[in-house]
Amino acid sequence: MNVAVIKYNAGNIQSVLYALGRLGVEAKVTDDPEEIQSADRVIFPGVGEASSAMRYLKDRKLDEVIKGLYQPVLGICLGMQLMCRHSEENDTGCLGIFNVNVKKFVSTSASEKIPQIGWNTIYNLKSDLFEDLRENSYCYFVHSFYAEKSVFTIAETEYTKAYSSGLRRANFYGVQFHPEKSAAVGEKIITNFLNIAG
Amino acid sequence: MLTKRIIPCLDIRDGRTVKGTNFVNLRDAGDPVELGATYAQNGADELVFLDITATHERRKTLAELVRRISGEINIPFTVGGGITSVDDVYNLLQHGADKVSVNSAAFKRPELVGELANEFGSQCVVLAIDTKKEEDGNWYVYLNGGRLATTTLCTEWANKAVDLGAGEILLTSMNHDGTKQGFAHEITSELATTLPVPVIASGGGGTMEHFYDVFTKSHADAALAASIFHFREIGIPELKTYLAERWIPIRNDLII
Numbered sequence: 473m474n475v476a477v478i479k480y481n482a483g484n485i486q487s488v489l490y491a492l493g494r495l496g497v498e499a500k501v502t503d504d505p506e507e508i509q510s511a512d513r514v515i516f517p518g519v520g521e522a523s524s525a526m527r528y529l530k531d532r533k534l535d536e537v538i539k540g541l542y543q544p545v546l547g548i549c550l551g552m553q554l555m556c557r558h559s560e561e562n563d564t565g566c567l568g569i570f571n572v573n574v575k576k577f578v579s580t581s582a583s584e585k586i587p588q589i590g591w592n593t594i595y596n597l598k599s600d601l602f603e604d605l606r607e608n609s610y611c612y613f614v615h616s617f618y619a620e621k622s623v624f625t626i627a628e629t630e631y632t633k634a635y636s637s638g639l640r641r642a643n644f645y646g647v648q649f650h651p652e653k654s655a656a657v658g659e660k661i662i663t664n665f666l667n668i669a670g
Numbered sequence: 671m672l673t674k675r676i677i678p679c680l681d682i683r684d685g686r687t688v689k690g691t692n693f694v695n696l697r698d699a700g701d702p703v704e705l706g707a708t709y710a711q712n713g714a715d716e717l718v719f720l721d722i723t724a725t726h727e728r729r730k731t732l733a734e735l736v737r738r739i740s741g742e743i744n745i746p747f748t749v750g751g752g753i754t755s756v757d758d759v760y761n762l763l764q765h766g767a768d769k770v771s772v773n774s775a776a777f778k779r780p781e782l783v784g785e786l787a788n789e790f791g792s793q794c795v796v797l798a799i800d801t802k803k804e805e806d807g808n809w810y811v812y813l814n815g816g817r818l819a820t821t822t823l824c825t826e827w828a829n830k831a832v833d834l835g836a837g838e839i840l841l842t843s844m845n846h847d848g849t850k851q852g853f854a855h856e857i858t859s860e861l862a863t864t865l866p867v868p869v870i871a872s873g874g875g876g877t878m879e880h881f882y883d884v885f886t887k888s889h890a891d892a893a894l895a896a897s898i899f900h901f902r903e904i905g906i907p908e909l910k911t912y913l914a915e916r917w918i919p920i921r922n923d924l925i926i
Contacts, residue, residue, distance in 0.1 A: 483791060486765070586866065589891075590672050592671065612745070653768065
């Protein structure tokens with residue numbers, strides 16, 4: 473299977489490659505539109521800041537490339553947030569694949585630190601991405617901004633409030649947590665993504 | 671609910687895990703990748719690899735080790751030891767590390783924290799502080815593996831480092847480290863309840879109850895220990911079950 477990981481100015485791309493490698497999949501890191509368009513699966517990873525990431529994508533016309541993809545696409549963390557309509561992080565207009573706004577966590581107690589760092593549960597699981605996973609499976613999160621709940625929500629998590637930890641529209645999937653760092657649960661989610669009928 | 675984290679720490683010298691307390695009586699404890707993978711399978715939430723190699727070959731061997739860890743381990747891991755520059759960190763992240771911890775080099779040149787946070791994000795910058803309570807009742811920062819005293823208070827440095835961009839604080843009490851008499855309640859609690867970032871408590875964990883206390887009384891976000899895990903005095907699955915039974919939010923699902 474031909475898996476493309478979109479190369480841009482964001483962190484954690486290496487971690488995604490290593491996770492795929494542990495599953496025996498050798499992915500190609502690329503910002504070449506043709507390579508991305510011809511891949512069987514596209515992963516859009518990212519840890520970083522929204523406005524500089526969007527600027528980078530637009531400068532290379534990768535924003536249009538991503539929006540025009542037909543094959544299964546998985547956005548991870550910042551990647552998922554960039555697939556939404558707008559992010560409060562530096563008031564950034566995003567790709568708009570999911571008609572959802574990304575907001576900053578507002579702490580409701582001293583124990584709710586921002587960013588959220590650590591393992592939290594995902595529940596109300598829908599879609600083939602979570603096939604064979606139990607409700608309230610644990611995944612690893614690191615983030616300060618969250619996607620609101622919407623009709624596109626396929627997984628929820630609670631931190632300061634309930635929000636979307638998974639989104640799906642047509643062939644586009646996004647997860648807020650890091651499946652590449654979420655032990656066996658994460659490996660199952662990546663495997664499920666690779667097995668989605670393209 | 672966000673869970674409390676259990677973090678085994680592996681000290682590395684020349685690419686091998688070493689066991690010992692307070693840098694004395696170091697014994698070879700095998701391949702860090704194998705040991706780390708075992709901890710990950712047993713439910714560790716994260717791992718910390720701390721390189722104490724003193725030779726100039728360190729940079730290359732550490733990068734190679736990190737690459738091997740990334741190839742085997744499916745949970746987040748932090749790498750520390752001798753990091754002094756953005757280049758050092760870039761090299762480690764390229765080999766798959768998720769976070770780095772900085773200690774003495776950041777104290778000596780605090781701009782390092784900001785440089786790393788700007789370049790890689792705060793989520794990847796763990797500030798390690800070794801602290802000691804002295805006879806005047808204050809907690810002071812110590813450097814160079816606890817050998818060099820400073821006149822700076824732990825709380826001062828922690829606050830400054832967070833302002834500069836540190837994303838987590840790894841707090842080791844030298845008074846408690848190696849004693850197995852429990853974590854440092856006072857300073858852990860002070861930092862964990864006042865800082866806006868997570869605090870990882872380290873030093874003194876000897877029983878399962880100590881972990882319960884550090885999460886409930888001291889409000890730590892995570893607890894780190896080394897020898898009690900290496901010497902199998904406490905098993906991670908048993909510890910997590912013990913905590914879960916006492917209503918500590920903990921990730922306790924080894925079977926998916």
